[in-house]
Amino acid sequence: MPDRDTVPAVLGDLRAVDGALYAAVAATPTPALDRALRLLSHAADHSKISFGVAAGLALLPGRPRRAALAGVVSVTLASAAANLFGKRMVRRHRPDREEAQVAVARHVRMPESASFPSGHTASATAFATAVGVVLPPAAVPLAVAVGYSRVHTGVHYPGDVAAGAVLGFAAAAVSLAVVRGLG
Numbered sequence: 321m322p323d324r325d326t327v328p329a330v331l332g333d334l335r336a337v338d339g340a341l342y343a344a345v346a347a348t349p350t351p352a353l354d355r356a357l358r359l360l361s362h363a364a365d366h367s368k369i370s371f372g373v374a375a376g377l378a379l380l381p382g383r384p385r386r387a388a389l390a391g392v393v394s395v396t397l398a399s400a401a402a403n404l405f406g407k408r409m410v411r412r413h414r415p416d417r418e419e420a421q422v423a424v425a426r427h428v429r430m431p432e433s434a435s436f437p438s439g440h441t442a443s444a445t446a447f448a449t450a451v452g453v454v455l456p457p458a459a460v461p462l463a464v465a466v467g468y469s470r471v472h473t474g475v476h477y478p479g480d481v482a483a484g485a486v487l488g489f490a491a492a493a494v495s496l497a498v499v500r501g502l503g
Contacts, residue, residue, distance in 0.1 A: 394495035420473035438484030445488025
């Protein structure tokens with residue numbers, strides 16, 4: 321059993337790594353990526369990408385329609401878990417973009433909600449995972465790009481994104497169980 325000082329020390333080290341990764345991304349000039357990642361981050365607001373893909377899949381019978389249902393259920397679960405529970409329980413402050421000198425060309429609107437976990441990443445990961453299990457050709461690395469875009473634009477730490485991805489995988493697992501139970 322770890323002593324009383326071990327857990328706080330490990331958490332402190334993880335925060336230090338998280339901050340260093342955030343600072344490294346902020347300090348790396350990437351003018352060719354900045355606009356595209358800013359647009360991707362914005363397009364993922366309110367799961368617009370996922371719902372658009374789900375609408376297209378829902379037009380097709382069979383597996384594509386089941387994939388759409390699994391994806392929408394997973395986004396709903398992930399978003400609720402991240403925004404109604406995770407952010408309210410942890411209440412981590414957003415990164416300070418000015419202090420980290422994140423290029424203004426990368427900026428998206430800074431959300432007012434807590435930083436941990438990343439709801440964008442949770443929802444995108446949940447959707448991609450659930451749809452990918454039901455309809456493997458639809459699985460794309462879009463969720464990874466959405467998660468990275470949140471760090472790149474300066475609104476999340478990498479740890480927020482990692483936690484969002486874990487939450488998204490869990491939401492997809494529950495969604496797939498629910499959809500299997502219906503069909």
